[in-house]
Amino acid sequence: MKCPFCHHEDTQVLDTRVSEEGDAIRRRRRCAHCDKRFTTFERVELTMPVIVKKNGNRTEFDAGKLRGSLMLALRKRPVAAEAVDGAVQRIKEKLLTSGAREVPSGQVGELVMAELKLLDKIAYIRFASVYKSFEDVAEFQDAVAEVGHERKPG
Template identity: 50%
Template structure:
């Protein structure tokens, strides 16, 4: 592992332990050249995933991008970071076990919306506003109304 401070190629693992949700290994490392300490996380990756965008472009699946978009939707909401991490891990596992190398971005978006709907209704609406490309207030009203209607049933 290359040191992020001095770019030296040799680092030593000082401590390894599983994360709280057992989805990854947290490793504490020390650079042999400059002595700086840093933390890395090691996750299991079952398969390489490619995201098929709506305009036909293909790009590699990025867990960090998924995590960032969910975190933005949950910003200033009473949602613990660990719950976001579990949600992202769950979605990534579902994608990896689908058996498909290429996943349409719409499928990922629907999975995120399903997960957010059960987590936080405001985060759900925030994500939906970007995912469904709301253009004006009436789009929000219609979507929020459908959520309120579903909650009454």
């Protein structure tokens, strides 16, 4: 580790502790050359997979775009912002834990549909109608029937 003051490469670790949040290791260091002290943090770096679109183009994962898609489907629906945040987080976790370096956009769409189905049936139908490019009324009716059959007896 280079010293941030004199850029000498010989530094010594004086103390190592786990951060208060428990998500990093804090190291107190001393430069052997200038004798100044500084702190470094060691954290896990997780990288989201690259999204491969239907046309073969690759793009960085964008949580804002994901949230925008969910919010568009949920427009004027009684779903709390915290529920949307939870859905975004679950989708991100599924993508991270997949271990894949690249993920087809269709897989992300399926994850969005699964979350919307849990959050709001109307939003699910809205999203599915665009995502699956319904060609006729019968396809739309099938989707409505699918979520209708999942109703709990009241």
